[in-house]
Amino acid sequence: MPLKDNLSKIGKYIEEGVSNVAYKSENLIEISKLNMAISSEEKMIEDIYIKIGQRIYKDFRENKITDKSLKDKCEEIAEIEKDINSIRKKLLKLKDKKACKKCGAEMDRNAEFCPKCGKEQKN
């Protein structure tokens, strides 16, 4: 094959390669946009799941849940809340503070009234 033909072939390959790269990078942008759209929609579903869960847990606290597996899961949450409360008590002790008996606001251990809600604190 004459050199001129070879060179023209190589030129064609390069052109195709460049347009292929452009096509691929356009695709990558579109793929990335679509993946972000899916993530955004999935986040919306997650938010709804959370609201459903919060509603179920509220019903559980009001003894309105009869389904056994839902009740078991709610009891798991209640246990975790207990743990959190116990950790909060340790924190207050370390900071030499106490929590309001009415609203839970943090205040000095010797405070007689809550600075937030005004409730008298009897030690």
Ligand SMILES: [Zn+2]
């Ligand atoms: Zn208070």
